[in-house]
Amino acid sequence: MRIFVTGASGWIGSAVIPELIAAGHTVEGLARSDASAAAVAASGARVRRGTLDDLESLRAGAAASDAVIHLAFKHDFSDYAGAGRTERAAVEAIGDTLAGTGRPFLLAAGVAGLAPGRVATERDASPAVGPDAPRGGGEQFAFEYVDRGVRAVSLRFAPSVHGDGDHGFLATLVRIAKENGVAGYVGDGANRWPAVNRQDVASMVALALEHAPAGTAVQGVAEEGIPTRDIAEGIGRALGVPTASIAPEHVDDHFGWIGRFFALDIAASSAITQELLGWTPTHPTLAEDLAAGYYTRG
Structure with a gap:
């Protein structure tokens, strides 16, 4: 075609x-x-x-x-x-x-x-x-x-569509953690973000x-709901900075525009898609891409 x-x-x-x-x-x-x-x-x-x-x-x-x-x-x-x-x-x-x-x-x-x-x-x-x-x-x-x-x-x-060269949401969260010297999550960090x-x-x-x-x-x-605390901990390990809870009233000051998105609980499944298309995610996870150093170079 x-x-x-x-x-x-x-x-x-x-x-x-x-x-x-x-x-x-x-x-x-x-x-x-x-x-x-x-x-x-x-x-x-x-x-x-x-x-x-x-x-x-x-x-x-x-x-x-x-x-x-x-x-x-x-x-x-x-x-x-x-x-x-x-x-x-x-x-x-x-x-x-x-x-x-x-x-x-x-x-x-x-x-x-x-x-x-x-x-x-x-x-x-x-x-x-x-x-x-x-x-x-x-x-x-x-x-x-x-x-x-x-x-x-x-x-x-x-x-989070992640990988080597990403400049999206995950890269923004890494940048904010680097600037603040702490990898933050909102509240208890139990809210979930999907990733692929x-x-x-x-x-x-x-x-x-x-x-x-x-x-x-x-x-x-690929991953239907990663607790945002786990994402923050992965960022903290990659950068060598501590991880901390950010109170909801301080989210805008700490994160800027992305904070309100990062506070959402937005888990999602792809089970129907995988069956319909015969599609199986096989590439590295978000945590693996963070550990690989793609987001912390430079």
Whole structure:
């Protein structure tokens, strides 16, 4: 297949492209800069210049493809509502282009917020509905295109997609621990975060392209719920700093914007995904990647 990938040079996209090429697909990746274009080309994919705001480029990429994997998102926490509007416009541009074709449209989402306080499954509907919802309600909006002849599939990723080179949530927590001289967790640290290795999630995406039915969600989760105290202890060992509880009233001061996320209890399962796709995570765990020193170099 000819596959159009947004976020092609990003953390997940740069791992997904080699999986797709190895499976025999031709890939075209969206690139917003010269550096991104060079990275996409080096991965073996063709380059389409454009951004998420360039809806004509998205439409053209989708029209020229047999499938779209939409992984890009504006992670701008200073204007998260604006990022949501951008996401919804991108989903609409791609969905309208693919309408009536039966082609796959896979888009990135997350497991956070699905079912706080219990283990979320693929059967849990996203509570983010409507243009003002987080991420513009993109998952549910994309599923509206199923009735319009699009094989829409939601790729729900764990908040920690870890590995060598990660600059996401886990790397942010490590940086904060390094700056403060202590690896913190909130309260008793019993709240849980799911995690998955980047290489495992890349293989899941490739399998979902082949096998996930329209209107389904698959969950990129290898460890369904790591107590955040355990995560903090792993960071502390990696950095050689103590671990400590941070009182809820001091979370913003200690952690900044990520503190409220790190305080959530957002365990999630991938049992249905593993059975549906024949997918088994095999790569190192979060604790193993921390111990390997990927997050503490420099």
